[in-house]
Amino acid sequence: MPESSYIPWIIKYRPKSLSDYINQEEAKTILLNWLKAWDKGSPAKKAVLLYGPPGVGKTSLVEAISKEMNCEVIETNASDFRRREDIEKRIKPAATKMSLSGKKRLILIDEVDGLSGTADKGGIETMLELTSITKHPIIMTANNPFHPDLKPLRDASLLIELKKLNQRDVVKLLKGICEKEKIFCEDEALKIIHTKNEGDLRASINDLQNLGLSFGKVTASLVNELIYYRDREVNPFDTLRNIFTSKYAWQSKLAVSHSQVDIDTLIEWLSENIPVQLTEPEDMYLAFQALSRADIYRGRMKRTQNYDLLSYISEMVGPAISLSRKKTKFKWIKYEFPKKIRMMSETKKARESLNKAAAKIAKVTHCSRETVKSEYIPMLRALYKVNKTLATQIMEGLKLEEDEIKVIVGKSKESTENTEPSSTGPMKAEESLRKFETSTKKMGTRARKKRSL
Structure with a gap:
């Protein structure tokens, strides 16, 4: 057998120019115009996020365009460089220094959806910083760019979709x-x-x-x-479309089981988009009835740790919603990203600050963080409205950071900066803290007695 037979055909027949690249005319035009804008200076957004299902040709498109424009491609995989130090060591020099050959340079970062905001220390933040200081076009690819952790990258990038x-x-x-x-x-x-x-x-x-x-x-x-059917994960947009268009229970079950998002996130997506897709009141009522039952089963499952209930949840968010469409004619619409998930992503920093403040207060008052959030923080917030000086003294005595105080008092950064800091000194702060400890202990004793009754 000739040596060429051993070459994988996906390599052998990879497009060598844009003319070889099939379909995706809209994506090619947008990407080319964005790259040409670099010749006139830096464009508004210095990075592109190229997304689409697996095997659609995201990397091949970048390689074909680089050959067309005679660019040097620096290719990395985000899954291999997850941490801040890895990105700063490997990717940052390529993005911020000029090419020795004098050629234009393209930075290709594959699979950015492999990054995690929690597991990968500073990876997303460093990637975001890179998009602002780069001297060369950055093209990132992703199968699913709509994970909440990737929102900062989505906002900083030009999104280009490659369709199936x-x-x-x-x-x-x-x-x-x-x-x-x-x-x-x-x-x-x-x-x-x-x-x-x-x-x-x-x-x-x-x-x-x-x-x-x-x-x-x-x-x-x-x-x-x-040849067997391939099991693959489906993005939330296609998952919803598959659920709403399913005629049989097995089809909607398949849509739920192959979704990229977990069942909790899928419920949020459905809650946001049922009124958009199902416009007939009766259909909408039946769909929300099924969704509310799914939510009841979900709460029961979490309370009892009985995960056998998961099958009932899947039935409600899949077949029950699919079969609720009786009168509404299916229309191709643009589904909305859930507002709750977007809000949770935007308020993540504030929630982290609140949790830190609650942990510090809990240590002083000898109670749980949940009790602090439900009883003591509202008391501090109310006290601040009546007596800012005393409330500030107490919070300083608790060693709360500036961002933690801002979250507790519910003030924006600008308004907080305009508030004069407490000039009472550490002695007054400690005295106020002792009073606070005494009052909160009394409050806790009364609350425990009340609960015991």
Whole structure:
């Protein structure tokens, strides 16, 4: 067998220019215009976030454009460089220094959705800083860019979507490969390969190569016998569309089980978009009834730790909502990102500051953080409105940081900065703190007696 046979066809037939790159005309135009804007100076957004389902050709598009524009590509994978120090050591020098060859440079960062805001220390923050100081275009790729942790990167980047490839374009490309490799193929077999891979071109080419090299032909009977449907995760937008368009229970169950988002997040997505998709009042009522039951089961599952209830939740958010569409005609609409998730992401820093403040107060008052949040922090907030000086003395005595005080008193950064700091000194602060401890202990004793009664 010739040596070229061992070359993976996804490498051998990778597009060498934009003319070889099939479909995605809108995405190509937007990306080209953005890169040309760099020739006139830095554009408004110095980074692009290229997103779409697996195997649609995100990396191949960047490589094809770089060859077209004679650019040097510096390619990295975000999954390999997760921490702040890794990014500053490997990616930052390439983005901030000029090329020795004098060529234009492109920074390609694959799979940024592999970064996690909690597990990867400072990775997203450093990537965000990089997009503001870079001297070269940065192109990031992601399968699912809508994770809450990635919101800062989405806001700082130009989002370009690569849509799932249609059957006609995939079959045409696969047929062209078979002709070049001198392998007999049936059109029906190529259509089945596309269907089983759900438009994933990379997986389709891999399946074609496996069959072609093994049997010397690609027929419908071989494909049906040897190629299996691929289990893949589906983004929340397609998940919702699949749920709302399902005619059978098994279809909507499949949509729920293959979703990229967990069941809690899916409930938020459905709550936000049911009124948008189901416009008939009766359909909307039935869908929200199913969703409310799912929420009841979810609460019961968390309280009792009985995870057998998860199957009932899946039934409610899948088949029950799908079958609630009786009168509404399906329309292709743009689904909205859940406001609650967006708000939670935006208020994350404030919630962290509140938790830190609650932990400090709990240590002094010898009670739980939940009790501090429900009883003591509201008391401090009310006291601040009546007597700012005393409230400030108490909070200083508790060793609360500036951001923690701002969260407790509910003031914005600007208004807090305009408030004169307490000039009472440490002695007054300690005296106020002792009074606070005494009063809170009395309050806690009264509350415990009341609960015992």
